[in-house]
Amino acid sequence: MEYLGFSSTNLPFHHPRLPQKNSSSVTVLKRLDNRKLNKIETTEDINQSTPRALTVAISGCTSSGKTTLALLLSEIFSAFSSKNKSTENSSSRESEKDNLGNSQAITPFTTTIHQDSFFIPKADCPFVQFNSTNNDKKFVKESIAQKDEKPVYTYSCTGTKGEGIVQVVGPNTDCIEAVNFSNLLREVQATHIKKIEPQKITRFKEDADKKKLVEQYSGVIASMRKKIKEHRALTTIKQASRYGENVAGNINGWVFVEGFLLFSKSKPPDHGSLEFLENTGKPSAEVPEDLQMIAKKDFTFMEKELTRMKEESTLSKEALMEEFDIKLFLPTSKDVAKQRRMSRFPYVDFPAGGRHPGQMWKSEGYFDEVVWKGYEDSFSWLLKETGKECINGVFVRTTVDDTVENTVEWAVDIILDFLTSWEMNQEGILGN
Secondary structure (H helix, E strand, O other): OOOOOEEOOOOOOOOOOOOOOOOOOOOOEEEEEOOOOOOOOOOOOOOOOOOEEEEEEEEOOOOOOOOHHHHHHHHHHHOOOOOOOOOOOOOOOOOHHHHHOOOOOOOOOOEEEEHHHHHOOOHHHHEEEEEHHHHHHHHHHHHOOOOOOOOOOOEEEEOHHHHHOEEEEEOOHHHOHHHHHHHHHHHHHHHHHHOOOOOOOOOOOOOOOHHHHHHHHHHHHHHHHHHHHHHHOOHHHHHHHHHOOOOOOOOOEEEEEOOOOOOOOOOOOHHHHHHHHHHOOOOOOOOHHHHHHHHHHEEEHHHHHHHHHHHHHHHHHHHOOOOOOEEEEOOHHHHHHHHHHOOOOOOOOOOOOOEEEOOOHHHHHHHHHHHHHHHHHHHHHHHHOOOOOOEEEEEEOOOOOOOHHHHHHHHHHHHHHHHHHHHHHHHHHOOO
């Protein structure tokens, strides 16, 4: 166990998630291991009688382990919800056993929300151009001959008989315009207001098998639950008598939100796809002038619509960031991310896997030129600060491509740090 040191302060602080009522001076948490706990230093105006949910956001590039971490944290903390009196040896409640394959936890106040549940239709996403790779050749040929998503993608080949590079134009499903952040924001806010688990969105099919995860990582689940119980044992008699079996005061809900775009920074709208379509689709001289004017108006409308979508997504994302109590970022190398992504079941060619001809967003060319490039651009503000553990309120794992066990322990430690700060704030207020 790590020991904690404390000092007093009178600096005003108000967390955006906490209601403003009884004002009081409280305590600052300072870790002896010099961890920069910037999320909460002090707090005031806490309504002690109002239960609240703790929201943990997890982000990183594709295949960085976000979903695995979210599901395991949900399983670990489900044993400590206010409505569950789990024992140390129980890996899950009896009522959950038949539901472990679902992507959401069943405990009333423990839930997982997936950003991927909020994708808009591919045809409504901004378009992008990318090239095929050598490893894509067979898949591209099958896609050109048999396009399951024919209305979405267009292809142009170089070389004779299509033996050269294939240029593909299709939807960019890895940009902020591809996600309905307004609905995601409402979903997260609903868990805070209603104190209930959001209804599962059936269109999202989670390829992570929670039951297998729980079995595979039963050791780290047990050890983290033990660590959390040791944390509870440090709770003061005053807090224990007031809050009973809760992990920390009136925190009675655990919401884990995961997604690869949660912490991404917005870029100016990129209309390269529009320029490509406009240049390749210019009408010939024989086309009547009135039809040319209609075509120009269509392109202008599309450009304005893309800008509107970008602005709307940006505003919703900014509001969403204010809903997160704890932000965790999982850095991953390109080679590992690509290997993991292309070996996952949905990215393996049909019939062995789930990748059907025409699904070019599952190709290596798309990963290299769209996914990874977008990741580096959107997260440069985090990636350039190599080795720092906390950057502008986001906790960044200092190791790249770490194990699941180490990542889970790292995340639990940060959550417990937050709870310790929360408990000390409560103790300071209740003592006045």
